Amino acid sequence: MKKIYPCIVGLGYVGLPLFVRLKNKFSTIGFDINKDRVNYLLKKNDQNKEFSKNDLILKNSSIITNNVKKIKKANFFIVTVPTPVNQKFEPDLKYLRDAMTIIGKNLKKSDIVFIESTIYPSVTQNFCIPILERNSKLKINKDFIIGYSSERINPGDKKHSVENINKVVAIETNNKKILKTVKSVYKVISKKIILSKFIKEAETSKVIENIQRDLNIALMNEIFLICEKLKINFNEVKKLALTKWNFHNYSPGLVGGHCLPVDPYYLAYIAKKKNYPSEVILSGRKVNNNMKKYVIKKITEILKKNKFNGKILLFGASYKPNVADIRNSIPLNVYKFLKKKYSRKVFCIDTFVDSKIAKNLRILNKIDNTKYDYFIPLVFHKNMKLIFKKVLRNNKKIKFLNLLPSE
Numbered sequence: 001m002k003k004i005y006p007c008i009v010g011l012g013y014v015g016l017p018l019f020v021r022l023k024n025k026f027s028t029i030g031f032d033i034n035k036d037r038v039n040y041l042l043k044k045n046d047q048n049k050e051f052s053k054n055d056l057i058l059k060n061s062s063i064i065t066n067n068v069k070k071i072k073k074a075n076f077f078i079v080t081v082p083t084p085v086n087q088k089f090e091p092d093l094k095y096l097r098d099a100m101t102i103i104g105k106n107l108k109k110s111d112i113v114f115i116e117s118t119i120y121p122s123v124t125q126n127f128c129i130p131i132l133e134r135n136s137k138l139k140i141n142k143d144f145i146i147g148y149s150s151e152r153i154n155p156g157d158k159k160h161s162v163e164n165i166n167k168v169v170a171i172e173t174n175n176k177k178i179l180k181t182v183k184s185v186y187k188v189i190s191k192k193i194i195l196s197k198f199i200k201e202a203e204t205s206k207v208i209e210n211i212q213r214d215l216n217i218a219l220m221n222e223i224f225l226i227c228e229k230l231k232i233n234f235n236e237v238k239k240l241a242l243t244k245w246n247f248h249n250y251s252p253g254l255v256g257g258h259c260l261p262v263d264p265y266y267l268a269y270i271a272k273k274k275n276y277p278s279e280v281i282l283s284g285r286k287v288n289n290n291m292k293k294y295v296i297k298k299i300t301e302i303l304k305k306n307k308f309n310g311k312i313l314l315f316g317a318s319y320k321p322n323v324a325d326i327r328n329s330i331p332l333n334v335y336k337f338l339k340k341k342y343s344r345k346v347f348c349i350d351t352f353v354d355s356k357i358a359k360n361l362r363i364l365n366k367i368d369n370t371k372y373d374y375f376i377p378l379v380f381h382k383n384m385k386l387i388f389k390k391v392l393r394n395n396k397k398i399k400f401l402n403l404l405p406s407e
């Protein structure tokens with residue numbers, strides 16, 4: 001087997017963990033177009049707070065770079081660039097297009113390209129391959145190979161880190177040499193690989209994993225809101241329902257991030273293109289997005305009740321516990337809305353969000369001397385109790401208010 005030089009294209013929440021695993025075994029190239037991100041990582045500082053300085057020590061002549069010329073040496077590309085939606089909630093594949101163009105221009109005979117960004121079925125074959133072929137003047141399956149591997153990483157979750165989760169790796173070839181190369185790379189990333197011969201099926205399986213979760217949470221959000229209207233204790237309802245063997249344990253929540261609020265639109269988009277207007281897939285999106293209104297209404301009622309004399313400290317601005325990620329964050333959007341409207345009455349603290357970003361968003365990253373009347377957690381970070389204890393020292397009468405039933 002010839003020497004493998006992996007290149008991770010996009011060093012974000014998904015790409016960096018792959019780079020960290022691979023650089024311990026191969027001479028790996030970590031490539032990102034964002035110069036700031038690269039400079040931080042070269043100083044061994046991960047703004048996403050997923051990795052320590054030690055984790056980022058470069059080994060085996062591995063490099064981190066934003067210099068496109070440095071990727072020429074690579075022969076195994078793994079693409080982990082963002083795949084968001086545009087303002088019309090349609091897939092925005094511009095990052096993927098740019099990444100494919102860059103790789104295409106550097107592609108050589110026998111190279112392997114894996115897509116790990118979340119996409120709708122057919123993107124690998126109908127979108128990525130043509131760009132690679134056009135820019136490389138090479139032919140798929142004759143000169144180079146493409147595969148798709150869904151990414152299930154769950155930032156902030158140490159139990160389900162990339163090495164501990166099953167990894168679907170789809171590649172449509174029987175060539176033993178190629179399969180051996182692919183396995184030797186993915187074995188370094190994850191303990192268990194599930195090989196598939198069907199790229200479209202693997203692409204679909206990834207989006208439906210997130211769609212299922214989005215819908216399950218939406219269902220609980222809706223039931224919670226109905227219980228509120230009926231003045232019924234939701235927690236008690238759920239406790240009783242859970243005594244049935246096939247009732248699934250999901251909780252209401254503020255759904256955000258780069259995956260759940262995006263992936264349903266990807267599948268719905270391709271379904272619509274094929275004249276199937278999906279009915280269930282997007283219904284969860286509406287309910288989950290509306291939770292922002294519910295939280296804002298609740299907090300406004302508290303302010304009104306106090307004739308706008310009380311001060312509120314919201315806890316948490318990231319989209320979920322124990323991460324720095326604020327993409328599509330409902331807690332952050334709630335805070336931004338309330339801060340604009342009630343400026344000196346509403347504050348927010350989050351020690352996970354990167355300090356520079358926090359400062360720009362007027363989010364506290366340590367306790368100040370303001371006298372608060374209410375402490376309202378919107379994200380249940382692991383240091384919530386500790387922070388509350390500290391706030392309590394300055395604010396003996398502060399009330400702790402939980403707007404959503406906790407897990």
Ligand SMILES: NC(=O)c1ccc[n+]([C@@H]2O[C@H](COP(=O)([O-])OP(=O)(O)OC[C@H]3O[C@@H](n4cnc5c(N)ncnc54)[C@H](O)[C@@H]3O)[C@@H](O)[C@H]2O)c1
Pocket residue numbers: 009010011012013014015031032033034037080081082083095098099102116117118119151152153154155258259
């Ligand atoms: N964040 C998650 O928890 C998660 C989980 C599973 C799957 N995914 C999927 O993985 C993909 C990446 O998500 P993420 O959260 O890591 O995004 P991210 O924004 O954290 O990281 C993406 C990185 O790609 C870089 N980039 C953009 N265009 C580039 C290009 N042309 N060349 C090189 N680098 C480029 C960006 O600068 C950024 O650093 C998305 O498709 C997402 O849906 C994310």
